[in-house]
Amino acid sequence: MKITIETQSPDMEDEIIIRCAEADEEIMELIYLIKSRRKPLTAYADNGIVKLSPKDIYYFESVDNRVFAYCETQVYEVKQKLYELEEMYPYSDFLRISKSVIVNVSKIALLSTAFGAKLEAKLKNGEKVIISRQYVPDLKRKLGLDEGGKR
Amino acid sequence: MKYISEFIKYFCYITTGIVIVSGITVLPNEMIRSATILQSVFAGAITALVTTILLTGEPKSKKDIIFRMGLHYILLCVIMVIVGFVFNWIPRSIIGVIFMVISVGIVYIFVTLTYAFTSRKEVNELNKALLKKYRNKEE
Numbered sequence: 001m002k003i004t005i006e007t008q009s010p011d012m013e014d015e016i017i018i019r020c021a022e023a024d025e026e027i028m029e030l031i032y033l034i035k036s037r038r039k040p041l042t043a044y045a046d047n048g049i050v051k052l053s054p055k056d057i058y059y060f061e062s063v064d065n066r067v068f069a070y071c072e073t074q075v076y077e078v079k080q081k082l083y084e085l086e087e088m089y090p091y092s093d094f095l096r097i098s099k100s101v102i103v104n105v106s107k108i109a110l111l112s113t114a115f116g117a118k119l120e121a122k123l124k125n126g127e128k129v130i131i132s133r134q135y136v137p138d139l140k141r142k143l144g145l146d147e148g149g150k151r
Numbered sequence: 152m153k154y155i156s157e158f159i160k161y162f163c164y165i166t167t168g169i170v171i172v173s174g175i176t177v178l179p180n181e182m183i184r185s186a187t188i189l190q191s192v193f194a195g196a197i198t199a200l201v202t203t204i205l206l207t208g209e210p211k212s213k214k215d216i217i218f219r220m221g222l223h224y225i226l227l228c229v230i231m232v233i234v235g236f237v238f239n240w241i242p243r244s245i246i247g248v249i250f251m252v253i254s255v256g257i258v259y260i261f262v263t264l265t266y267a268f269t270s271r272k273e274v275n276e277l278n279k280a281l282l283k284k285y286r287n288k289e290e
Contacts, residue, residue: 105285113270113271119274130216139277143280
């Protein structure tokens with residue numbers, strides 16, 4: 001894919017033009033990636049409401065019907081359910097890894113086997129989350145290891 | 152489907168473990184009889200079923216995993232002691248019970264190590280793919 005960057009005068013709005021024969025899955029992924037990185041998420045902290053950039057979120061966890069967004073050091077509550085977050089950020093780096101956790105795959109530092117034949121993801125902030133066996137095929141697809149599967 | 156494939160995997164590992172333990176400890180001076188093999192398959196099926204039910208579900212935390220594995224080991228010991236008594240693998244005494252608890256421990260270690268070994272290759276592939284994908288993105 002050829003990428004061309006044209007500079008323009010600072011007073012004009014930034015614009016991305018995609019020229020392609022067909023908007024295939026790769027192009028759609030690119031579009032969603034650009035859009036989702038700019039789509040902030042409203043989150044709630046003790047001291048008020050904040051707008052979170054998806055790229056700053058390490059993982060979402062559902063606890064007792066409440067959903068929390070975990071950033072590098074802070075934790076915020078969000079009003080969306082996990083499945084709504086999945087729908088909000090398709091083709092993004094977010095991936096469901098268990099019934100209660102969606103992880104930002106780009107924040108995974110290392111994967112390892114965990115006690116009890118599970119997988120464990122160590123995140124770049126040092127936290128660890130458990131990956132359920134049933135979601136490992138999705139992780140493989142996300143990382144391009146299962147070319148035959150649907151992405 | 153997930154439970155069936157997990158059951159088959161555990162069944163193969165556990166039955167192999169039981170046959171190996173039978174071969175090296177239970178019958179040191181004898182050939183293994185065909186009845187013993189069938190009994191081992193039966194014991195493997197029951198224990199694999201319990202293993203699938205207890206370990207395939209989603210754990211909430213590391214503590215939950217440790218609790219499940221502890222409970223799993225105790226259940227396996229109870230099942231195998233009963234099976235051992237029924238099939239006359241062990242004498243009906245405290246020595247027989249201790250012997251079976253140790254044997255279950257050996258099979259447990261064998262299955263855990265086999266599972267860890269097969270998972271390690273998968274994890275290495277995933278880590279390589281992770282590094283490749285996000286190193287490219289960062290560049």
